[in-house]
Amino acid sequence: MADDIATAPSSPAPDAAAAARRAESHYGLRRRTLDRMRSKTTDLDQSPMRIDPRIYTDPAYFERERQTLFRETPILAGLSMDVAEPGDMMLFDALGPSILITRDKEGKVNAFLNMCMHRAAKLVTECNRRTRMTCRFHGWTYDLQGKLIGQPGKEGFEGIERAELGLIRVPVAEWKGMIFVRATPGGAPIDVADHLGDFGDELAALQLEKAKPVAASRIECDANWKYAYDTYGESYHFASLHPTTIGALAFSNIMVYDPFDNGHCRLGFPREEFMDYADQDEADWPHTDYGGLYMLFPNVSINVNSMKGGGQFYGISRVFPGDQVNRSFSLLNTYQPAHSSHADEIDRWREMHDFIQHVVSSEDYSVSRDGQDNLQWAPEGFRTTLGRNEIALQHFHRRMASIMGASA
Template identity: 45%
Template sequence: MAEMDGWLMAALSPLTKPIVSLPCPFLAWCPQLPLSNLGGPCMAERDPSDSLTPDWAASRKLRAREIRRRIVANVANKTTDMADGPLPLHKSVYIDEARFQAEREHLFLGQPLVAGLTGDIPEPGDYLVFDAAGPSILVIRGKDGVVRAFRNLCTHRGAKLVEQAEPFTGKASRISCPFHAWTFDNLGKLVGQPGKAGFADCEIGARDLLELPCTEHLGLIFVRASEGEPIDAAAHLGDFADQLALIELHRAVPVKKGILHAESNWKFALDTYGEGYHFAALHASTIGQTHYNDISVLERFGCHHRISFPDKTVGDLVGRDEAEWPDTEYGGVHYLFPNTVIFFGAVTPGVYFTQVFRLFPDGVGKTRCQFGVYAPFGIIDEAYRGVCEMAYDATAEVVQTEDYRVASHGYANLKTAPEDFHVVLGANESAPQAVHQHIAEAIGMPI
């Protein structure tokens, strides 16, 4: 995180107060909320176990206490969760065109990717554009309530059906091509074809939309940007599904979205999300003041992980009996392989934000990050909506002007560095190490 510009601090200052036990550093300088009106309306839940929905709030409290034990131990010992040793990475890991093409093929076209959350298209007829992975894709909730993905491509002459770019969303029972008005319903069926007689006796003269693998699970909409077998989201998430269930993504309502840019390889930008080693130097005026530098707790779940960064109030718990510890709010950084980071945390007890970052390559040396802030349990009132919008602005400013600034400058240096130059991820940067190792395994190219 970086310090906010003066205008932003001035805008937030009437609403801010010191943070207590905040597990998610990206929320550390967001405004505080009153505890009234927390029972306001939320969007309808799409929980796969609606009739047996657990008490997620209570479950979060229990999980937060378990994590807090490890955090207090690390603070007491002035250490962090460590890898087995440092990991040198040749500069080609970031700048090599062949490696980038392998990542594009195996990761961005071959892996299930998060195209959005349930709340982005909650009702039949709602649709979103997902174009960051390569092909332009329409993700539509059909009249039957099922989410499907289709190439944003008219089966007549290949024109784009929806010409707006991500993060565009819309609502329609039918979508007409702007070129010749071929029309498709929200199940992908061709239902209108001007000049139909001109295509008689042609086997492909009246095709429906071209469907891509898509599924909805735990409030996440997964799409694979190439044809193939159906997506098994449960298998993709594995044990990590239990952690994601805690944050009830099926209830999250979008508040504000936008795009951040870095003049760097997407992995170079992604590295900044997995370690607190840079807090004291890069974020000296914000997180560096409120959070410990280079102390974290990492939990790995296959190729995914969850990481917690302790704020400095944790030091007050060292040496105290656990029975004397105050309740702590659940939160943390949830990384979904290969390119999605979800921050979830409370700024005032019981009042949460969800932030979703999806990093995509725009060529080997450019990154496009789709960033959105969500109200995790619905938009309580207009004051809360305004606070969420300011949280978006604050975080976007920080990431763009500090984290992505450093990534862009570092990437420029790598391109001109000596041919044998290696960056090195320390043992204290264990999360980025794991990410690189899983990416290398997925693309079949050792690091």
């Protein structure tokens, strides 16, 4: 009897619980998306919104954004499996300073300025699994927790405490498979649960901690980072800008919008094949791994989508300010969720990655570049307009205005 009690699960295993939570959330999104498809309507904001183009063109405003949003708030640096094992490391240079992220022997994630404490050379220039890091300039060596453990010719440095020469830490936090950093050393620890608010529960169901990295690319764009990022948050342009790519897979101008705390949101876009079973009972719907687009304020979109032939795709796009107000770059990373692992079919994930990279760079970012070029010549008083149907963009820009102050 005691054995029975010990072995009987009192609650579902964590994987089963996450799978159930994910299915409930994703089926709910599909149900609401189908309702919108049947009625040919979309979620709408209260009224259209006018945008002062200087938020895309003003260099001083851009500098404030870089500081306030990208150096003083937590930013997604990667997923746990990017540094899966003790000794794994990665460089995250997108915020300005080169940041070195390691997983130490205890399995904990650390983040440092990638700067040798001798004369500030870049400590790590190539990432691979190892137990220590040696500077290529004069050979100072650090362990995975940033402690200085080797100093050739150490008599030359008498009088300086070795303990003072550990790498400079920047705040880092790993939570449910996501690694967040803040690029400025010091300050309070990162509280991811607080940063995500009620979005955390949705993201936890994705089990990002088990998502395996498949492919990564960087795309340059001659447009302000917000002009590039705006292209992710509406379906209004699908038919006109993407007639043979995304527009052939999903209906234009129909969207479901779920706001969450702190400017995060999730979008549902209607996929053509939903109509194939729109009239059937939900119990008879084919299983798909469609989950919508998770937008993590201020610069991340996680595309949780089903693939042809089955399986779920996690495509993470992060948009960052470039070196000038009219330049940005994006990091595209594709992951394979553990519940969709077909090791022999990994090429299908790579193909999806290449497809998205192609669409983003040759379609979305080409229009971003053109629009950005025009905005610098826009006459005084000109405003761009966001329609009621561009609801996610309206919320994004209102959130931005509340953080940055109303005007550029």
